[in-house]
Amino acid sequence: MRRRLIHIALILLLVPPLLAAVAGWLSAPAFLHPIRRELTPDLVREADASFATTGSRRQRRPYRHLRLARTH
Numbered sequence: 001m002r003r004r005l006i007h008i009a010l011i012l013l014l015v016p017p018l019l020a021a022v023a024g025w026l027s028a029p030a031f032l033h034p035i036r037r038e039l040t041p042d043l044v045r046e047a048d049a050s051f052a053t054t055g056s057r058r059q060r061r062p063y064r065h066l067r068l069a070r071t072h
Helices: 002-032 041-054
Strands: none
């Protein structure tokens, strides 16, 4: 009886982290390296239409104006 309880406890302690590790290993590439797709004029028009419904607008800023946080 005691041996069976130890066996169940080990399964409950080891299986969930192993399943989480496998799930993370399989799904991480999609989150860390999303698929890039071309920005077509149709997508820009669609984005402008959704901006118009929310009352926001597109900003045109060249990359040289981006400010990056510095870590010291």
